[in-house]
Amino acid sequence: xxxxAFRSFADSLPEGMLLxxxxxxxxxANVRLAECLQQAPEALVGTPLAALSLDGGEATRLLDEWxxxxxxxxxxxxxxxxxxxxxxxxxxxxxxxxAQGGDRQLLVRLIPKQGPEQDPExxxxxxxxxxxxxxxxxxxxxxxxxxxxxxxxSTALGSSLDVDQVLRTIARLSVPALADWCTVxxxxxxxxxxxxxxxxxxxxxxxxxxxxxxYPPDPQGKHPRTSVLRSGRSLLFAEFPDESLPxxxxxxxxxxxxxxxxxxxxxxxxxxxxxxxxxxxxFATAESGRRYGPDDLALVEDLAHRAALxxxxxxxxxxxxEANRVKDEFLATVSHELRTPLSSMMNWIALLRQGKIGPExxxxxxxxxxxxxxxxxxxxxxxxxxxxxxxxxxxxxxxxVELSDVVRDxxxxxxxxxxAKRVRLEVVDxxxxxxxxxxxxxxxxxxWNLLANGVKFTPEGGxxxxxxxxxxxxxxxxxTDTGEGIAPEFLPFVFDRFRQAERVANRGHTGLGxxxxxxxxxxxxHGGSVEAxxxxxxxxxxxxxxxxxxxxx
Amino acid sequence: xxxxxxxxxxxxxxREALAAFLAAEGYPVSEAANGxxxxxxxxxxxxxxxxxxxxxxxxxxxxxxxxxxxxxxxAAIPVMVITADASARSRANNLGVxxxxxxxxQFPQLLAFVDRYC
Numbered sequence: 066x067x068x069x070a071f072r073s074f075a076d077s078l079p080e081g082m083l084l085x086x087x088x089x090x091x092x093x094a095n096v097r098l099a100e101c102l103q104q105a106p107e108a109l110v111g112t113p114l115a116a117l118s119l120d121g122g123e124a125t126r127l128l129d130e131w132x133x134x135x136x137x138x139x140x141x142x143x144x145x146x147x148x149x150x151x152x153x154x155x156x157x158x159x160x161x162x163x164a165q166g167g168d169r170q171l172l173v174r175l176i177p178k179q180g181p182e183q184d185p186e187x188x189x190x191x192x193x194x195x196x197x198x199x200x201x202x203x204x205x206x207x208x209x210x211x212x213x214x215x216x217x218x219s220t221a222l223g224s225s226l227d228v229d230q231v232l233r234t235i236a237r238l239s240v241p242a243l244a245d246w247c248t249v250x251x252x253x254x255x256x257x258x259x260x261x262x263x264x265x266x267x268x269x270x271x272x273x274x275x276x277x278x279x280y281p282p283d284p285q286g287k288h289p290r291t292s293v294l295r296s297g298r299s300l301l302f303a304e305f306p307d308e309s310l311p312x313x314x315x316x317x318x319x320x321x322x323x324x325x326x327x328x329x330x331x332x333x334x335x336x337x338x339x340x341x342x343x344x345x346x347x348f349a350t351a352e353s354g355r356r357y358g359p360d361d362l363a364l365v366e367d368l369a370h371r372a373a374l375x376x377x378x379x380x381x382x383x384x385x386x387e388a389n390r391v392k393d394e395f396l397a398t399v400s401h402e403l404r405t406p407l408s409s410m411m412n413w414i415a416l417l418r419q420g421k422i423g424p425e426x427x428x429x430x431x432x433x434x435x436x437x438x439x440x441x442x443x444x445x446x447x448x449x450x451x452x453x454x455x456x457x458x459x460x461x462x463x464x465x466v467e468l469s470d471v472v473r474d475x476x477x478x479x480x481x482x483x484x485a486k487r488v489r490l491e492v493v494d495x496x497x498x499x500x501x502x503x504x505x506x507x508x509x510x511x512x513w514n515l516l517a518n519g520v521k522f523t524p525e526g527g528x529x530x531x532x533x534x535x536x537x538x539x540x541x542x543x544x545t546d547t548g549e550g551i552a553p554e555f556l557p558f559v560f561d562r563f564r565q566a567e568r569v570a571n572r573g574h575t576g577l578g579x580x581x582x583x584x585x586x587x588x589x590x591h592g593g594s595v596e597a598x599x600x601x602x603x604x605x606x607x608x609x610x611x612x613x614x615x616x617x618x
Numbered sequence: 619x620x621x622x623x624x625x626x627x628x629x630x631x632x633r634e635a636l637a638a639f640l641a642a643e644g645y646p647v648s649e650a651a652n653g654x655x656x657x658x659x660x661x662x663x664x665x666x667x668x669x670x671x672x673x674x675x676x677x678x679x680x681x682x683x684x685x686x687x688x689x690x691x692x693a694a695i696p697v698m699v700i701t702a703d704a705s706a707r708s709r710a711n712n713l714g715v716x717x718x719x720x721x722x723x724q725f726p727q728l729l730a731f732v733d734r735y736c
Binding site: 397400401404405407408409410411412413415416419421422426430433436437 | 629631632635636638639642643673702703704705720721722723725
């Protein structure tokens with residue numbers, strides 16, 4: 066205790082008190098004692114207790130006795146007060162927190178012998194003071210424990226980029242330091258709630274824990290966690306009313322489990338990052354009887370904030386890894402796709418140079434060389450287009466364009482491939498004469514890509530059709546095929562760069578999966594939109610391009 | 619009679635040219651567009667060497683090789699993998715094949731290899 070702290074409480078006491086260091090030096094004296102001794106309180110500071118006493122030996126013996134005995138036996142000190150030797154009863158108390166380490170300090174009460182030996186009121190006040198001091202000590206210790214907990218939690222949060230592992234560590238650290246029971250629930254992308262971790266201080270409640278773990282809150286339920294997940298605002302239940310349990314329980318069995326867990330107090334805090342609620346931490350007490358207060362809530366909110374940052378980091382990392390993986394896969398596909406026509410060309414060159422084939426096969430070889438070369442050139446054009454799109458360097462050269470011309474040119478270009486595969490190509494033009502403002506080469510690229518895509522995914526004997534129609538505000542180009550269709554789970558990604566490559570490489574389709582990404586960008590650059598529809602695998606696909614009649618400025 | 623070289627390759631024009639080339643060099647040649655067709659051909663004729671593409675529809679080269687190794691009648695037929703997948707080499711080591719080449723084909727090496735087995 067500092068002399069100031071001593072004075073702040075001891076000055077208000079109606080009895081004389083001293084704060085004495087272990088070696089017997091007076092560190093402070095209160096006003097009452099100074100009055101009693103007819104001196105200024107400051108005058109006593111720094112002098113040995115023995116110097117205060119008329120008989121120095123008396124004080125030395127008392128201090129010696131106090132150093133060897135606990136509790137401290139009361140003694141007698143004779144002090145000169147205004148020339149008169151006055152006997153005082155001396156009662157000493159060792160300050161507990163200093164007793165635990167560091168310098169020993171004594172609180173010494175000096176009671177005039179002729180006065181009342183015991184003052185019950187005074188004792189009560191002293192007791193209250195000791196209680197206060199103990200509570201302050203406990204709070205200090207609690208606060209140290211909290212800092213330690215947060216430090217441990219931060220270390221755990223920084224130790225892994227695996228979200229679930231991080232959250233399980235948090236739950237483990239929280240019990241029993243913060244709670245008798247802790248659960249972590251995360252919101253999934255589809256809005257469902259996934260229980261990531263459950264820990265309980267009492268291993269005999271393992272079964273109940275397992276039981277409760279099989280009852281993650283449903284997103285529409287009445288469990289208070291549901292409202293935390295929805296609103297992102299924390300909830301503190303200082304005292305858990307038993308009546309609230311039926312509202313939280315999914316069924317009778319669950320309710321029985323909740324009852325046996327005997328909740329007393331609980332806190333639920335949201336794990337929030339960048340304004341989005343990612344999940345919730347739930348802390349509850351039962352057998353420990355601990356009651357949560359605002360301090361506890363502040364602590365777990367701090368914890369949830371740190372957890373949110375860790376989860377967010379881990380997610381960003383996983384996304385970056387995924388983007389990298391897709392890119393690596395794309396490069397492997399580019400290499401494969403460029404090698405395939407190249408390989409065909411090299412085989413034909415070897416055959417032509419061998420000089421043992423007839424003129425008919427020679428001309429067929431030259432045709433293959435030309436086709437393979439063109440395919441490679443297209444692949445390179447696509448890669449360059451995507452590169453331009455990504456860096457925002459793709460420029461359009463807009464002019465009034467008749468859509469019928471665009472579609473006809475695209476159909477002519479794709480017809481040889483359709484014929485070779487015996488896929489029927491149909492054109493229905495209901496918008497003859499309709500003009501849009503656009504880059505004719507790029508619009509033709511859009512239609513050609515959609516048609517080529519349709520032919521590629523349509524088996525022999527199938528059909529690819531293109532319909533051009535004019536609506537009030539827009540023209541539509543609808544390309545429909547009778548091909549293998551698009552699985553519903555893949556539909557949202559058909560326009561993503563690189564995506565097709567990973568899906569179809571093993572099904573024997575060629576191409577980089579860039580065509581539709583380029584289509585989407587080009588259509589949007591024309592102020593339009595493109596949409597893919599499919600009833601699923603095996604039922605064909607439809608692509609609808611919408612272009613404005615009067616393009617936006 | 620010489621045993622045939624079985625070319626398993628899904629790119630029609632590449633396979634056509636390679637088949638014509640080997641035929642002109644005097645080797646009997648058999649063709650298949652995927653692993654499934656290759657298994658059919660193996661039932662019908664004596665094959666001395668298989669030139670195997672890896673990425674193919676219906677049944678790819680990996681699956682074909684697994685089926686081949688399980689069949690005691692076929693397991694001994696030597697295989698050279700010819701693939702456009704430049705990253706497949708380390709995985710292809712586990713296939714236990716006799717030869718490996720990344721496309722495009724280097725014809726002198728291919729001829730030396732074919733000559734050894736057929």
